[in-house]
Amino acid sequence: MLSHKTKYALKALLYLAQQDENHISRTIEIAEGASIPKKFLEQILLDLKRGHFVGSKQGKYGGYYLLKDKETITLADIHRLFDGAIALLPCASLNFYERCSDCVSESECLLRHGLMTIRDETLKAMQGITIASLVKK
Amino acid sequence: MLSHKTKYALKALLYLAQQDENHISRTIEIAEGASIPKKFLEQILLDLKRGHFVGSKQGKYGGYYLLKDKETITLADIHRLFDGAIALLPCASLNFYERCSDCVSESECLLRHGLMTIRDETLKAMQGITIASLVKK
DNA sequence: CCTAAACTATACTAAATTTATAGAATTTAT
DNA sequence: ATAAATTCTATAAATTTAGTATAGTTTAGG
Numbered sequence: 001m002l003s004h005k006t007k008y009a010l011k012a013l014l015y016l017a018q019q020d021e022n023h024i025s026r027t028i029e030i031a032e033g034a035s036i037p038k039k040f041l042e043q044i045l046l047d048l049k050r051g052h053f054v055g056s057k058q059g060k061y062g063g064y065y066l067l068k069d070k071e072t073i074t075l076a077d078i079h080r081l082f083d084g085a086i087a088l089l090p091c092a093s094l095n096f097y098e099r100c101s102d103c104v105s106e107s108e109c110l111l112r113h114g115l116m117t118i119r120d121e122t123l124k125a126m127q128g129i130t131i132a133s134l135v136k137k
Numbered sequence: 138m139l140s141h142k143t144k145y146a147l148k149a150l151l152y153l154a155q156q157d158e159n160h161i162s163r164t165i166e167i168a169e170g171a172s173i174p175k176k177f178l179e180q181i182l183l184d185l186k187r188g189h190f191v192g193s194k195q196g197k198y199g200g201y202y203l204l205k206d207k208e209t210i211t212l213a214d215i216h217r218l219f220d221g222a223i224a225l226l227p228c229a230s231l232n233f234y235e236r237c238s239d240c241v242s243e244s245e246c247l248l249r250h251g252l253m254t255i256r257d258e259t260l261k262a263m264q265g266i267t268i269a270s271l272v273k274k
Numbered sequence: 275c276c277t278a279a280a281c282t283a284t285a286c287t288a289a290a291t292t293t294a295t296a297g298a299a300t301t302t303a304t
Numbered sequence: 305a306t307a308a309a310t311t312c313t314a315t316a317a318a319t320t321t322a323g324t325a326t327a328g329t330t331t332a333g334g
């Protein structure tokens with residue numbers, strides 16, 4: 001399941017993707033437009049900025065705008081930024097690999113292979129969902 | 138990501154699936170064989186029993202055994218029993234449907250459709266992984 | 275240069291969930 | 305009767321999540 005943070009991030013990106021080119025959206029505008037607690041959204045937008053998905057303009061008349069092309073921002077990207085690994089266990093993850101604490105022998109683990117198969121299929125599906133594809137729907 | 142509970146449940150089922158037909162495994166035996174904290178495993182086995190995946194025999198020489206055919210126990214089943222919904226949001230779930238608290242209009246939600254697509258693909262993949270397929274690997 | 279309006283940064287808190295552990299009760303074979 | 309096992313309920317510790325608070329910085333415009 002997605003955390004609220006990830007869901008809010010996606011909703012915020014969808015909001016930004018629906019604005020006119022060159023439009024800058026204030027946090028409060030996004031918060032009200034997408035039903036997201038404003039203070040929480042501030043954090044999320046900063047994270048999205050650090051991830052180079054959005055850009056910002058500071059000071060009066062400042063705000064946020066989409067930095068990356070909406071065709072290139074995928075569900076997988078946002079999931080990884082906020083919720084981390086796509087794989088079902090860290091030992092089956094590409095970007096967040098970690099050995100299981102209870103693992104005796106990774107090479108002999110019966111679970112791992114199956115979970116890597118799932119990871120590949122889920123990842124492919126999640127990379128197929130972009131902000132643009134969601135807006136078009 | 139899977140919770141430890143779900144991971145342990147899968148490891149316990151894999152352990153049982155590898156025993157001889159008619160063999161009954163004590164909790165301590167499964168715990169040591171699959172590196173699972175014994176007391177935690179007790180709870181998990183009870184849950185698996187309530188889900189009709191395993192059967193038990195009480196008293197001396199008692200223990201647990203696979204109740205369902207290992208070909209029919211899927212990753213999706215165990216995920217649902219312990220971690221709940223497969224979908225990324227409750228509003229996109231088949232078995233754990235719930236409206237989002239921040240949802241203004243479900244029919245106009247841009248996220249939901251994409252998440253239902255992901256759910257269908259993930260579910261299909263997870264239903265393709267069975268205890269038997271994991272053991273065979 | 276002052277002020278209002280906005281983003282930025284860090285710390286904190288409350289609630290929920292997860293990961294167990296403890297202990298007593300019950301069941302069964304011998 | 306006893307030992308060995310499951311069953312049940314409660315509790316505790318740790319972690320994560322969701323959200324709030326507060327102070328600081330930046331910028332446009334008068």
